[in-house]
Amino acid sequence: MAKRSRVRKSDKNSSRPALLERLYKPEWLLVLAALLCDLNSWGHQFVVDDHARILSNPLVTDATRLFSIFSHSSDPASEVTTGLYRPITVLSYAINSWVTGLHYDGFHLVNRLLHVLITLMVFWCIRLLIEKPQEVALFSALIFAVHPIQTEAVTYVSGRPDALAMVFFAAAWFYFLRLRSSGQPAGKYLWLSMIYYCLGLLSKENAVTFLGVVFLTDWLYECRRNGKLYLSIFKEGFWKAYAGFAGVTGLFLAIRVAVLKSLAPMQVDFYLNPLAHASIFSRTVTGLKILFQNLALFFYPRLFSADYSYNQVPLVTQWSSPPSLLILAGMGLLVVFLLWSYRRSRELFFGLAFFLITYSIVSNLFIPIGTIRADRLLYLPCLGLCVIVGFVMTRLQSLARESIWRRVFQVFLVMLILVLMGRTLARNGDWKDEFTLYYQTVQSSPRSTKAHLELGNQYYYRKQYDLALEHYRTAESLQLSSDHAESAQLFVNLGNLYLKIDRARDGVQNFQKALKLDPRNRLARGGLGLAYLKLNQPDAAISEFDRLIQNDPSDTEARFNRGYALQVMQRIPEAIVEYQTVLGINPNFPNARAILNQLIERQSK
Secondary structure (H helix, E strand, C coil), rough: CCCCCCCCCHHHHHHHHHHHHHHHHHHHHHHHHHHHHCCCCCCCCCCCCHHHHHCCCHHHHHHHHHHHHHCCCCCCCCHHHHHHHHHCHHHHHHHHHHHCCHHHHHHHHHHHHHHHHHHHHHHHHHHHCCCCCHHHHHHHHHHHHHHHHHHHHHCCCCHHHHHHHHHHHHHHHHHHHHHHHHHHCCCHHHHHHHHHHHHCCCCCCCHHHHHHHHHHHHHHHHHHHCCCCCHHHHHHCCCCHHHHHHHHHHHHHHHHHHHHHCCCCCCCCCCCHHHHHHCHHHHHHCCCHHHHHHHHHHHCCCCCCCCCCCCCCCCCCCCHHHHHHHHHHHHHHHHHHHHHHHCHHHHHHHHHHHHHHHHHHCCCCCCCCCCCCCCCCCCCHHHHHHHHHHHHHHHHHHCCCCCCHHHHHHHHHHHHHHHHHHHHHHHHHHHCCCHHHHHHHHHHCCCCCCHHHHHHHHHCCCHHHHHHHHHHHHHHHHHCCCCCCCHHHHHHHHHHHHHHHHCHHHHHHHHHHHHHHHHHHHHHHHHHHHHHHHHHCCCHHHHHHHHHHHHHCCCHHHHHHHHHHHCCCCCHHHHHHHHHHHHHCCCCCCHHHHHHHHHHHHHHH
C-alpha cells in the first residue's frame, strides 16, 4: 500500500490567508456595520407623523383600497394642502401592515433592511464610477452606513420616503453606469435605469435630481474622453438615455397633475417653514445659511434635532448683518473649492457637486417645501460628502506606506467608525417614544415653538400639569406675533390645561385668543363653552355649543355638552331631547344613556 503523503503544518498555515481572502468580501463588512447601528432601535414606538401616515391612513390599513393608493394623495389629511404623491411609499407601508401587522418593529425592520441595501448599492455604484483606487468605494459606503446623520431617515418610520427613493435612485444610477461601461448608448440597462428612476419619483419627489447626477456623471467620467460634451451625447447616441429620462419625468408630472389637480398644491404652515412666507432675499440667504449648517453637521455630527421649525433658525433679513457677510464669504469659499477641485480632483468635485445637486430640491432656495430643515432630507445628498471623505481617507492610506504609519491609519479608521457608530446608537435612543423624542428636541432646539408645544402636550398626557404649563408658556413667548393661525393650537392647549387646574377664567382668555386667530376652530369653540360652564355661565356656554351645532348638526359632543348646560339650568325637558338626539346619532356615546335614564326617572316622579 502506498504511503499517504503528510501535509506539513507550515503548509496548512500558509493556506489560511488565501482561504480568508476568498471568504472575505467588502459587502460583508458593510452589512455588518449597517446592522450594528440598529442594535438599540427595536421596540421604538410610532412617533410624530407615523400616526397619521400609517396607523390612521385608510390607504395603509384597508387592503380593499389597494388601487386607490395610486389615484389619491399620499397624505390622508388633505390633497390640497400637502401636495404629496408618493404611492410607492404608501404601498410599502400597506404591504408592511399586511405582512407584519401594525406593529412598529415590523416597520423598523423594513427601514433597516432598506438602509443595508442602500449601503451595498452605494458601494457598487461608486466602484463602477471610480475604478481606481477601489478603497474609495469601500470607505465611502462605510461612512454612509454608520453616519449618525442618517438616523432620522432610518429609525423614524416616516423617514422611509427618503430611504425608498434612494433605493431606486441608486438602482437607476447603477444600471446607468453599467450602460456607460458597456459602451452602448441604449439597451436593457437603459430600460432598467428608467424603470427604477420612475419608481424613485413615485417614492419621493427628490428623485428628480437623478437627472442632474446623470449629466454630472457623463460630464466627468464619460463624455470628457471625447473632448467635448455635445459630441458624446449626439455623435455616440448618448441622447437616447437623456430622452428616456426626460420622458419618465414628463410622465410622472402628468400623473401627479392628474391626481392632485395641480403640479405642486402645497400650502406651508408658517411655523413649519417660515421661509415659505419670507422675502426672496431672506429665503435665499437663510437657505444658504442652512446649507452651511448641514455641511457642518455632517463633518461635526454633535447636535441633532427632530425639529428646526420656527424660531430655531432665525431668518436673515439684512445684507449688512454679520450672518449675511459670513454666508457670502462661505459661498465664495465654496465656489473656490469647486473650481480648484474641478482642476485637481474629479472625485472631490463630484462629491461636492453631487451634494449640491441632490440637496437643491430640498434647500428651499428654489421651491419652498413643507419644512425649513430636517436631517432626513440629507439622506441622499450626504452620499456626495461620503465620497469626499472616502477619497481623502484613500489618499491618507496611500501616503501611509511605511508600517508605522499604516498602523496609525488603521487605528484612526477604526476609531472614526466606532465614534460615528456610537453617535448613531445614541441618536437612535432619541426616537424611542414621543416623550423622549420631544424632550431631546427641546434640548437641541430650545427656540423651537413646536418642540415646546409638543413636549408640553406630553407632560399634559402624563398629568404633569406644572411642567406642561411651563413649556406652553415658553412656546408662547417664542412666537413672533399672534397673527398666525398656527398659534391657535397653542392657545387651545393652554385653555384645556387651565380647565384642568381650575383656572377657568384664564381658559376663557386663551380660547378667545384661539378663536380670534382661527374663528372656525371647533376645539377652541367647544373649550370656550366648557370654560363658561365651569364659571357657572350656562347661557354663554349654550351659545358656543349652538354655533358648533349650527355648523355641524351631527356634532354629538357639542350636543351632549349643550344638554348638560340645559340640565344645569334645570331645563330638564330640553335636556332630555338633546340627550335623545345624541343617542340617535351615536347610540354608544359615553354616559349619555345613563344620564338620560336618570332624567327620565326624575321626571316621572
